[in-house]
Amino acid sequence: MSLALPSRRDEAWKYSDLARALSGHDLSSVAPARGGSVIASMARAFAEEERVLTIASRDGVHAVEHSLSHEARGAVTRIHVPALQAGMVVETIYGHLNLAAGLSEIRIEEGGALTRIVIQQDAQKAVSAEEIAQVALNEARVSVAAGGTFRQFVIAEGAKLARIETHVALDGEGGEVELNGVYMVREGRHADLTSTVTHQAANARTKQLIKGVARKGGRGVFQGRIVVPRGAQGTDARQYHRAILLEDGAEIDAKPELEIYADDVSCAHGNAIGALDADQLFYARARGIPEAEARALLIEAFLIEAIPEDLPQRDDLITRVQRWLQT
Amino acid sequence: MLELKDFRVSVGGAEIIKGVNLIAPSGEVHAIMGPNGSGKSTLSYALAGREGYEASGVAKLDGQDLLALAPEERAHKGLFLSFQYPVELAGVPALTFLKAAFNAQRKGRGEKEMAAPEFLKLVRSKAEALKMPQEMLKRGLNAGFSGGEKKRMEALQLSLFQPKLAILDETDSGLDIDALKIVADAVNATRAPDRTMLVITHYQRLLDFIKPDRVHVLARGRIAASGGPELALELERSGYDRYLEAA
């Protein structure tokens, strides 16, 4: 049995037509993984081995940073955060392969903490919209035990199709999740940030701030689902998606979903897609800042709001945003 | 010197400024007063080059046609507008913004950019003169600032940029009594023989501090009267009724 690729007819992929993006690829060797998603199936089929990473805090306090680069077609990584340990992984998805699928299975035990940074890089800058062939797929499945913390920051520049999926189960009481991200797509690029957080236990917290920009011919997708079942009392969930269409012919699709079945919860969400603020732009230009520079200044300020202040890589991530704005 | 001849401005198809003639020589301060909605801000925005403000007629700064220029080019030529309602730029640290603007203006004039340490010193001394806490320079420009704080940030920019033409649109609104004095001092300190100022205000109070050479009354998009400083005192006594009837 070979893999059935989802197309726009599938609800979860309605903004990202994987079947179309992969037409012409030979996927006959990929068997559907039992109970696994299409990304997981591909990652398992392409990966030569399974990487296992166990996190141990330095001095029992400081997070140790691990780098995982997705240079092969497939990568499967198991990340285990034992109780009370803290760590950090930086996953980089390079743009040189026509198809790359990564799967990270993350288990955070009681009181453990993991920060995960995902950097999805555009193919070579010079590649034109017609030439760009890369399909970059990544999925993380995360379970967080009582008192555990999972923080994630994704920066995505898009590809022919780039999809970063994150699925978090808050299995124990008092868990915390932060799922922030930035996407920025130019002509011919498509970036899709899709996530679900399920509050299986009480008194857990989720906060999510995704910011995105798209230029002419670029497409951004945000799908964020937060599920709060009946038993998850005391849940605190906040989800915001804000995006700017930088030019005519840019496209951004958003599907925020809060499914709340518990009654004692505090939830807030917001979704706004608009244009760059004309008053701000005029103010900056009236002060002598040329239009292109003024736009870059404002877009940068808009995007980097989603990068948490206390992230050690914040400056590097800001530099990435600036570089994207300059090209 | 600012020179306006049959200057007209339409916004959204409606003519708001209906033929203004005005000469404000270098070294002079001209006050523009007039009822709410008479077009004072519209005139200011149009001179600064805001999109959607269709201007016609003549508007020249030191002989240079302003209307053909983009907003940033007007700033490079020395035009500065202190906004009636300054815009908030959350996420853009004030210092970053001021440096970008300062050096963009220099670059636009073909001058050398100022290095960071020197600029920092300059800003700090200007901020101090305006009794602004240095901490304000680290915050997002005007983000969450009080009305008065925003006006001080505008005054700081006036004294930093040293423009050829300063248009101060209700610089006094939102300022407390002490702040009014501080800002007025900063404005007075920037008076210079090669500088023209248009001070838009509703109140004589500001003109007690910043003595105008000429006062103009703008009513329904036209200059209904011009005179010396005594005109402002007369307006304070008798209001705008007679000018509105005439306009």
Ligand SMILES: Nc1ncnc2c1ncn2[C@@H]1O[C@H](COP(=O)(O)OP(=O)(O)OP(=O)(O)O)[C@@H](O)[C@H]1O
């Ligand atoms: N974008 C716009 N579209 C339509 N009418 C406008 C627009 N902007 C301003 N106007 C109108 O133009 C007129 C002049 O407005 P303006 O803001 O210039 O007045 P002002 O003299 O500055 O008033 P104030 O003293 O209250 O600040 C007003 O009647 C206003 O409603």
Ligand SMILES: [Mg+2]
């Ligand atoms: Mg006004």
